Amino acid sequence: MGKIVAFTNQKGGVGKTTTCVNLAAYLCAFSKKVLIVDLDPQGNATTGVGIDKSKDLKTLYNIIDNDCSAAEAVLGTNLVGLDIIPSTVDLAGAEIDLVQIKSREKVLKRALDSLKNSYDYVLIDCPPSLGLLTVNALTASNSIMIPIQCEFYALEGLSQLMNTIKLVKQHLNPEIEIEGVILTMKDSRSNLVNQVAAEIQKFFGKKVFEVIIPRNIRLAEAPSHGLPIVIYDNKAPGAIAYQELTREFLKRNNDKGTVVPKEKLFKGAN
Numbered sequence: 194m195g196k197i198v199a200f201t202n203q204k205g206g207v208g209k210t211t212t213c214v215n216l217a218a219y220l221c222a223f224s225k226k227v228l229i230v231d232l233d234p235q236g237n238a239t240t241g242v243g244i245d246k247s248k249d250l251k252t253l254y255n256i257i258d259n260d261c262s263a264a265e266a267v268l269g270t271n272l273v274g275l276d277i278i279p280s281t282v283d284l285a286g287a288e289i290d291l292v293q294i295k296s297r298e299k300v301l302k303r304a305l306d307s308l309k310n311s312y313d314y315v316l317i318d319c320p321p322s323l324g325l326l327t328v329n330a331l332t333a334s335n336s337i338m339i340p341i342q343c344e345f346y347a348l349e350g351l352s353q354l355m356n357t358i359k360l361v362k363q364h365l366n367p368e369i370e371i372e373g374v375i376l377t378m379k380d381s382r383s384n385l386v387n388q389v390a391a392e393i394q395k396f397f398g399k400k401v402f403e404v405i406i407p408r409n410i411r412l413a414e415a416p417s418h419g420l421p422i423v424i425y426d427n428k429a430p431g432a433i434a435y436q437e438l439t440r441e442f443l444k445r446n447n448d449k450g451t452v453v454p455k456e457k458l459f460k461g462a463n
Contacts, residue, residue: 229316235280343389375406
């Protein structure tokens with residue numbers, strides 16, 4: 194049975210999509226079959242794996258609107274083992290549509306129940322808000338990953354997120370747990386990093402991953418080419434960090450993987 198993991202933080206610009214896409218890609222590099230669910234109307238995860246949003250796609254909005262099944266919206270990507278349910282700006286209207294649907298908090302869960310056994314991991318990239326879309330993700334998920342930027346205001350708003358998780362656990366999904374907290378965008382020139390890390394570790398304890406993701410220009414460039422960092426530049430510091438994060442993630446899940454050579458991972462490679 195596939196494990197469903199939601200990547201969420203209502204604070205924008207914390208590396209949420211970058212972490213979701215690159216963890217997914219490295220899981221595939223460890224021979225796992227992975228589905229990304231792009232739940233953000235900005236559709237950055239969709240772009241980040243090379244999907245052209247200008248084409249006529251079946252998207253998450255079509256699933257919510259009951260225009261198609263979840264299986265009909267699944268697209269393959271340029272990585273072996275990686276699929277995605279894409280998103281476009283149309284999804285912005287889903288919050289209004291969901292209000293009118295019975296058991297509206299469980300629409301995504303019902304859609305993914307038919308798919309999750311086809312994958313080792315289903316990773317949901319949530320929007321930077323705590324609205325109905327995010328509540329749907331939390332209701333559908335087994336666990337939550339919280340990316341937090343290494344900056345002074347890192348903990349701002351987290352109490353609201355934790356309260357939302359608590360309410361979902363009480364009323365909608367009693368099995369959900371925090372998978373882990375990932376420190377992102379580490380700037381080696383800043384003296385604040387250790388202070389921020391200490392505060393976050395005090396707040397979350399052992400839930401904090403040991404690997405910290407650095408600021409890295411190659412990580413920032415990769416999405417514009419529609420490529421995860423494992424394909425774009427697997428020698429970059431950001432790539433090495435995400436590879437180690439994936440190892441730590443698999444270890445926490447008592448899971449092992451066989452490394453796939455880069456040339457066999459990328460469908461476009463000769």
